[in-house]
Amino acid sequence: xxxxxxxxxxxxxxxxxxxxxxxxxxxxxxxxxxxxxxxxxxxxxxxxxxxxxxxxxxxxxxxxxxxxxxxxxxxxxxxxxxxxxxxxxxxxxxxxxxxxxxxxxxxxxxxxxxxxxxxxxxxxxxxxxxxxxxxxxxxxxxxxxxxxxxxxxxxxxxxxxxxxxxxxxxxxxxxxxxxxxxxxxxxxxxxxxxxxxxxxxxxxxxxxxxxxxxxxxxxxxxxxxxxxxxxxxxxxxxxxxxxxxxxxxxxxxxxxxxxxxxxxxxxxxxxxxxxxxxxxxxxxxxxxxxxxxxxxxxxxxxxxxxxxxxxxxxxxxxxxxxxxxxxxxxxxxxxxxxxxxxxxxxxxxxxxxxxxxxxxxxxxxxxxxxxxxxxxxxx
Numbered sequence: 471x472x473x474x475x476x477x478x479x480x481x482x483x484x485x486x487x488x489x490x491x492x493x494x495x496x497x498x499x500x501x502x503x504x505x506x507x508x509x510x511x512x513x514x515x516x517x518x519x520x521x522x523x524x525x526x527x528x529x530x531x532x533x534x535x536x537x538x539x540x541x542x543x544x545x546x547x548x549x550x551x552x553x554x555x556x557x558x559x560x561x562x563x564x565x566x567x568x569x570x571x572x573x574x575x576x577x578x579x580x581x582x583x584x585x586x587x588x589x590x591x592x593x594x595x596x597x598x599x600x601x602x603x604x605x606x607x608x609x610x611x612x613x614x615x616x617x618x619x620x621x622x623x624x625x626x627x628x629x630x631x632x633x634x635x636x637x638x639x640x641x642x643x644x645x646x647x648x649x650x651x652x653x654x655x656x657x658x659x660x661x662x663x664x665x666x667x668x669x670x671x672x673x674x675x676x677x678x679x680x681x682x683x684x685x686x687x688x689x690x691x692x693x694x695x696x697x698x699x700x701x702x703x704x705x706x707x708x709x710x711x712x713x714x715x716x717x718x719x720x721x722x723x724x725x726x727x728x729x730x731x732x733x734x735x736x737x738x739x740x741x742x743x744x745x746x747x748x749x750x751x752x753x754x755x756x757x758x759x760x761x762x763x764x765x766x767x768x769x770x771x772x773x774x775x776x777x778x779x780x781x782x783x784x785x786x787x788x789x790x791x792x793x794x795x796x797x798x799x800x801x802x803x804x805x806x807x808x809x810x811x812x813x814x815x816x817x818x819x820x821x822x823x824x825x826x827x828x829x830x831x832x833x834x835x836x837x838x839x840x841x842x843x844x845x846x847x848x849x
């Protein structure tokens with residue numbers, strides 16, 4: 471019987487196996503609420519931890535080494551104003567936002583917050599943030615890490631360092647510090663500070679990961695969550711990326727691979743196409759989630775960048791919401807990548823609440839036909 475680890479490695483190495491891996495990301499809290507109304511007898515047994523596995527959805531198992539790459543100590547959460555419609559509050563990352571509260575379910579909002587203020591305004595503010603990012607502090611690791619590591623050495627499933635969005639990337643973290651507009655200006659107004667931030671952050675990720683990788687002896691992959699693109703392209707150009715981020719990403723990748731990490735992944739929404747050559751030059755192997763609303767496609771990326779770029783995602787959540795007549799042809803177009811390998815299809819982000827449970831169940835069944843190579847059932 472093929473294990474989840476064997477299946478994953480076969481896909482990544484362009485080999486055949488019983489089928490391709492079955493992965494998904496997560497669902498909006500509003501989606502969970504909808505599905506509880508539509509299929510309570512089934513949903514009651516969901517674990518909702520899809521990154522790890524979901525037996526009722528036949529998702530393959532993955533496991534994650536929990537490492538805290540966030541601020542220690544975090545900023546104190548403070549609510550400055552609250553009405554029936556919105557609240558203004560400071561978050562643990564130090565940002566102050568105005569957030570829509572109507573429609574909120576389980577802490578999940580129906581829209582993104584409006585950012586009002588950020589903790590890093592000038593170079594004088596950087597030392598306070600830096601003191602919250604002390605690498606390899608004992609609090610960054612679970613107390614039972616050694617016991618978990620012993621069990622992971624006998625694993626038959628992929629092991630990943632860090633939960634999703636644990637290790638946010640260079641641009642992502644700097645945007646949390648400053649906000650998009652101020653960050654865009656800071657590359658020009660405070661270049662010395664920006665160079666220091668990027669160097670410091672790479673050191674922080676490396677040194678915080680080092681003791682774990684030395685103990686476990688390697689993982690299947692590490693993902694740097696780096697949302698730096700919008701629908702029409704990245705939020706910084708190739709010249710800025712090469713100057714400020716590229717050298718530190720490159721040495722980060724070199725560190726991880728020299729410490730037993732098979733693949734280095736990068737997660738960015740939007741359309742990062744013009745930066746992909748730089749990602750690959752730095753050593754990035756995997757790119758996801760291939761957000762289709764940004765007019766990008768796993769088929770196009772495979773044609774342009776070849777088999778050196780492994781792909782995950784690429785299923786348009788908008789098509790899944792339309793139902794069976796849209797789902798089947800949408801999945802079938804991905805058949806060439808399933809046959810070739812180096813591609814794990816899943817939704818291009820969290821499942822939104824316009825997807826009914828019936829359409830989701832149909833999608834998951836049809837996707838299994840795709841993963842198994844039963845393409846005729848989709849045609």
